[in-house]
Amino acid sequence: ETGVTQSPTHLIKTRGQQVTLRCSSQSGHNTVSWYQQALGQGPQFIFQYYREEENGRGNFPPRFSGLQFPNYSSELNVNALELDDSALYLCASSLGPLHSNQPQHFGDGTRLSIL
């Protein structure tokens, strides 16, 4: 069984740039959620995708956007990067959307640093 995979593992960008992070869900999982984890904090929910549509969103501005593809893989796009966007970005997949109460399994994350 293939777990959740994310790419790249590390990324360095400068303020104002744009970034795309990628996630492949665990085999058989159709739902992908994205989280931002700042140093010393718990993960913060960004949004979730189910059947290629956004299915829930946390308190993040519109410059955080995403996509889900027919094979259930997903992308997180962040425009106009700010210093505070420096964090570990985590992708989690599950068997169903959050309202069906399924445990989520995380990928290894992408460490994004903004200079």
Place this chain on the structure above:
Amino acid sequence: QKEVEQNSGPLSVPEGAIASLNCTYSDRGSQSFFWYRQYSGKSPELIMFIYSNGDKEDGRFTAQLNKASQYVSLLIRDSQPSDSATYLCAVWWFGNEKLTFGTGTRLTIIP
């Protein structure tokens, strides 16, 4: 505002002892509860989840849920140095449609 609170620690426990980690949450509603372990520089790893009041055991781990008092605990028996990590509590509320995490408790097992 639905919130999840954890003591950030660090919590130091001798090897072989029981480590007790606690988590409180702000809203009653219908919920599910998850414990994740996170090693430094790594992603969270699901340890246990619990939906109903009472205890749920899995190997050396026991999750305890008390909805009336709005807390959930994780007990680790026979603590090992490899248990040293940050433990994250997460709560899902029906209708809130997202998993809300606490800030995590850093646990150190002393050999």
